[in-house]
Amino acid sequence: MTKRTAAKYKIDRRMGENIWGRAKSPVNKREYGPGQHGQRRKQKLSDFGTQLRAKQKLKGYYGDLTEKQFRRIYAEAVRVRGDTGENLIGLLERRLDAVVYRAKFVPTIFASRQFINHGHVTVNGKPVNIASYRVKEGDVIAVRERSRQLAIVLEAVGLAERDVPDYIDADHNKMTATFVRTPELGDVPYAVVMEPNLVVEFYSR
Template identity: 80%
Template sequence: MSKRQSAKYKIDRRLGENIWGRPKSPVNKREYGPGQHGQRRKGKLSDFGLQLRAKQKLKGHYGDISEKQFRKTYEEANRRRGDTSENLIALLESRLDAVVYRAKFVPTIWAARQFINHGHVNVNGRRTNIPSFRCKPGDVIEVREKSKQLVIVLESVQLAERDVPDYIEADHTKMTAKYARVPGLGDVPYAVQMEPNLVVEFYSR
């Protein structure tokens, strides 16, 4: 299990964007970075700076996964046929923690990782506690019977701040979700603009 190295809202403030679209984000009040120099005028970013920022934003959105894990995901996306940036998004969205988060079983991507680690999720009827587990189209993800009445689950499905995307068929009465198809970049409900093409440029330098 990769350990989160920074508080999640520090990522928002460092990037100056509310990358999960959450009402609690400090960026909603202050759009500048943390610390005493946070309000200094920002210089124009170089091409490298833009690429690095795009990578930090995309990596941060998925729970700030480790650099090693993120690079391996890029390398697999690059090996696959087709557009590497679209492949990268498809691989990230097929992670079990991403599917649990998108299905609204938990309020945040961080909670999704912990929820899976603690053994609250079945995939196709089998208990799975690996957040990076790769889901395939047709896989059925289910909150385990003993976990369906947990407060975090009951509160999360009621959240109005985001909707379940159409590539996931969620049934909140049964607490099940089907990973229906592989999404493209335009299908994923990011709260801010993601630029996976710049991530590809960063790694292919």
Template identity: 75%
Template structure:
């Protein structure tokens, strides 16, 4: 069960952006920070504050990833060859719950975690209930046959709220999604600007 499901828009208010691009976000009506003095908080943010905000925004976007889990993902990205910020995005987007969300099998990243945890998903024909499971290019994610008529799934697939990115190949009739390749930052359809380079600065400083 999502630990922050009932308060999932708090991060939107905190960073002042609609990070999932959803119409219900409170930022659409009030794009200032929460609290009675929210509109008056106009002080200049320090470099550390900007880096912290970038980290909180990226971590929050992927649902209930804990600080410890997110740090572990960053450390893995830092060990890999190439650009650490691009590696970080690639690792986050390779998670099973992220692919279930990208494929539009569910409406939110929070629902994706819960959907996987409840055993509704197969990976390469085998049941997998671990949202953080890492997928490799070519892996096929499929909704179990018994779960295909769930209202949650049918509504999400029929929604025009989000587009499916090119690195996920979806067959809506078979309810399968193939993870085509590990994406770069420019491939990922974030509704707001994400700054993984600032996240790298945060952890490396």
């Protein structure tokens, strides 16, 4: 299980962007970084700094993955035929925690990881408690019947600030979601601009 090393809103402030589009993000009020020197950090970034920031933003978005985890996913994206940046996004979106979050079964990506770890989710009828589990096209992800009335689930389903993308077919009456297809970058409903091409440049140095 990945240890969450930073509060989600601190990630927002460090990036200077509301990366999940949350109404409660402090960036909506304070666009500078955390800490006593946060307001001094507005200098122009170098090419390396821009690439590093793109990597940190994408890594943070998916629950602040560890560098080891993220590097492993990137290495796999390189091995797959096609555009490495697009492959990277596709692999990240196929993580079970990302699918549970996209299906609006939970309010945040961090909650998704905990929800899965606690045994509330099945894939094709079988319990799966590994957040990094990779779903395949056609897989059916469901909230276990005993977990469907949890407050966190009811809160998420009612969230108006995000919609379920079209590559996931969610049924909130049955609390199931089918992973229809692997998305491309343009299909993913990021609240801010993500630049996987800069991530590729960072690792290709």
